[in-house]
Amino acid sequence: MPDLTALDRAVLDRTARDRTARDRTYRWVIRLCRVLFRALGLRIEVSGVEHLPSTGPVVVAANHSSFLDFMFVGLAAVQRGRLVRFMAKESVFRSRLSGPLMRAMAHVPVDRAHGELAARQALRALRAGEAVGVYPEATIGRAFVVKDAEDFRRGAAYLALATGAPLVPVAHWGIHRIFTVDRRYSLRRGKAVEVVVGAPLVPLPGEDADALTLRLHDRLRVMVDELVERYPQPPTDPARAWWWPATLGGAAPALVDARVLDVAAVRRVDARR
Secondary structure (H helix, E strand, O other): OOOOHHHHHHHHHHHHHHHHHHHHHHHHHHHHHHHHHHHHOOOOEEEEEEHHOOOOOEEEEEEEOOOOOOHHHHHHHHHOOOEEEEEEEEEHOOOOOOHHHHOOOOOOOOHHHHHHHHHHHHHHHHHHOOOOEEEOOOOOOOOOOOOOHHHHHOHHHHHHHHHHHOOEEEEEHHHHHHHEEOOOEEEOOEEEEEEOOOOOOOOOOOHHHHHHHHHHHHHHHHHHHHHHHOOOHHHHOOOHHHOOHHHOOOOOHHHHHHHEEEHHHHHHHHHHH
């Protein structure tokens, strides 16, 4: 290895200090999350963590149904000794409460009008050996099943193809019962939450981001559907359960109706900006 100059050593030392500080903050937040989980008496089951590489760059792609998704997806990664840097909407970073924490943990802000900036930051993180978390559905879905393929973003596939990082699907279900859009929340104890880490998707010869995204969509849809089918706390009266999928007789909107609601919600947010 060539001799390092004083400037090189200073840069490396500062990088190491910065990483130590942000990881310390991240682990402090993890401890707070675990206190919250215990307070709510959540019945959390995590499986498939062996599919997540314990070192090196990795793109984690998860479904999006709650404001708390990142806590549980991150929990699976922690069991492999990883801290995921999530790509999250820029407004979260502007909040006086969450903004300082998001920045301190080195998460990646995403501005829909300038997505290339977030992509560059995510690429830098991956090339530094980090785990980057992406929500291909972009916004929380109100149907509580995976959105249609046409609503899936290509970002996760693009990052994986650009860096050679494994693309690992992570499915979860039950988190939306705690806190989700439209002021839906419940502090009732004992809710079941399941998180499953799937086997990495390996790009096929000549496969582009569109094709890989479609495979990711199909894998996540199957994984989430399986979680719903075996959910240990189905509602006694599905037709009155706002959190139960319409495909199973629940009161959640069907995918086509949920899409209309999701688009309208995004427009309202954009109008306030």
